[in-house]
Amino acid sequence: VRPFAVATSSLTAWLQRGPHASSSSLQQTQKTNRQTQDRRGKSKNQHHHNPSSSPSKQSIQSTPSTVRQLVNSLLRSDGTQHQLAHAARAINAATKKTQHDRDAVVRAGALKPLVQLLRTHRCAGGSGKNEAAAALARLAGNGYADAVAAAGALKPLVQQLSSGDVMEKSNAALAIANVASCQSNASLHKDRILEIGALNPLVDLLHAGHRHGSANAAVALANLVRGSQSRRDAVINARGALEKLCDMACDTDCDARMQMQASRALSYMLMGGSEALLDALLADGTLSKLVSRLHDTAGRGREYVVDCMSTLKSDRQRDAAFAAGAMDALVALLRGGSVDCKTRVARALSQLSYGDNAARVEAIMDTGALDDLVAMLHDAEANLNQGRMHASHLIAEMAYNGGADAVVEAGAVAPLVSLLSDHTSRGMAALALANIARSRHQRDAIVAADGVVPLERLAA
Numbered sequence: 001v002r003p004f005a006v007a008t009s010s011l012t013a014w015l016q017r018g019p020h021a022s023s024s025s026l027q028q029t030q031k032t033n034r035q036t037q038d039r040r041g042k043s044k045n046q047h048h049h050n051p052s053s054s055p056s057k058q059s060i061q062s063t064p065s066t067v068r069q070l071v072n073s074l075l076r077s078d079g080t081q082h083q084l085a086h087a088a089r090a091i092n093a094a095t096k097k098t099q100h101d102r103d104a105v106v107r108a109g110a111l112k113p114l115v116q117l118l119r120t121h122r123c124a125g126g127s128g129k130n131e132a133a134a135a136l137a138r139l140a141g142n143g144y145a146d147a148v149a150a151a152g153a154l155k156p157l158v159q160q161l162s163s164g165d166v167m168e169k170s171n172a173a174l175a176i177a178n179v180a181s182c183q184s185n186a187s188l189h190k191d192r193i194l195e196i197g198a199l200n201p202l203v204d205l206l207h208a209g210h211r212h213g214s215a216n217a218a219v220a221l222a223n224l225v226r227g228s229q230s231r232r233d234a235v236i237n238a239r240g241a242l243e244k245l246c247d248m249a250c251d252t253d254c255d256a257r258m259q260m261q262a263s264r265a266l267s268y269m270l271m272g273g274s275e276a277l278l279d280a281l282l283a284d285g286t287l288s289k290l291v292s293r294l295h296d297t298a299g300r301g302r303e304y305v306v307d308c309m310s311t312l313k314s315d316r317q318r319d320a321a322f323a324a325g326a327m328d329a330l331v332a333l334l335r336g337g338s339v340d341c342k343t344r345v346a347r348a349l350s351q352l353s354y355g356d357n358a359a360r361v362e363a364i365m366d367t368g369a370l371d372d373l374v375a376m377l378h379d380a381e382a383n384l385n386q387g388r389m390h391a392s393h394l395i396a397e398m399a400y401n402g403g404a405d406a407v408v409e410a411g412a413v414a415p416l417v418s419l420l421s422d423h424t425s426r427g428m429a430a431l432a433l434a435n436i437a438r439s440r441h442q443r444d445a446i447v448a449a450d451g452v453v454p455l456e457r458l459a460a
Helices: 003-017 023-042 057-075 081-095 099-107 111-119 128-150 154-163 166-180 186-195 199-207 211-225 229-237 241-250 256-271 275-283 286-294 302-309 315-323 326-336 339-352 358-366 369-378 382-409 413-421 426-437 440-448 452-459
Strands: none
Touching (some): 057 111, 081 099, 111 154, 154 186, 154 199, 186 211, 186 229, 211 241, 211 256, 241 256, 275 286, 275 315, 286 302, 286 315, 302 339, 315 339, 326 339, 326 358, 326 369, 339 369, 339 382, 358 382, 369 382, 382 413, 413 452, 426 440, 426 452, 440 452
């Protein structure tokens, strides 16, 4: 028996009896259903269903019928606020279970009635709108973002951001965030969300200090700025948005999820930020606070703070990050982080080595990071492709700035030659080998590693 069918069978019976059924009758029906389930579970002749396995054909066919009755209750013109909220709660409960249940909800036509519930005033002050927004958020985050947008959900969700209570606003923000994160039609949805006025209510929710609401607002803002400089500029210029995200990202006492999502949003905003914007963050002390977050092993979202280091654009900004202790923290993460973390750190160190960089590159070498970078070149982990490319670039900078002998002694030549056949890393690997070859007595190392033929092939 499907878990959702069991959970909603009592509500189905209530709907069949009509809107005036008493709560005691409903409780009796629930009790009867539980007793029936107990008897079925004890019967040796009853087929046992493992919840972790795929649902049976029978359960898939019965679930939409049950959901459709709930959908019909949402469409009833004479339904009370309590009845509407009760039906929305049951549909929301179904979306929390399996993807099969979520598919059943959509196939039963629940999207438009849920959107209509957001628009109606009959549930003002009740839980119906909150349940509807939560259901739409979960559906949008599980493959139905386009369908949620097509059902007309965006405008009433934005309206709920402005007029609902804090939980209604929180679920509306999450639904908007999930629509904005979809792969198809992403730019269309994001532009539409900003066009209908979501930005200011999202910033207001960011400032609300609510654990879920502020975090969901940060998720929405992060998803909106990705892929468009105009949207990124709109969020950066929204009054109080950047400042609040910086505060949340740097506050070690902040709720963990709020801190992580604020760090994520901030990194996406700074990726397209101007040099003047980054100078402002340097001047007001935000950059130093972000560097401190790199040392905070208990905090969440450090990987996004690492990404912030990759956005620094001037020697002044890079030198300030080094002076604040970014290098030691990044090298420590390079040694002890995950594959994803190592890739981000290699990119950050690579970016910090740009410009008038001799002192910074020498400082990185003094930490012993060269051995860790060479180890990355040897690592065949498929997800480390980008990391090997950034490591190759940083080794190229080391070789260019007088470190060619150290690079050869660390055993970098052979893996660099191997990377000449790698589509992602071959350009930076060739640059590193070219900088090593500037040292005449190190050219033999490249010849000995059979590097000449692949370099000629790459140059052809």
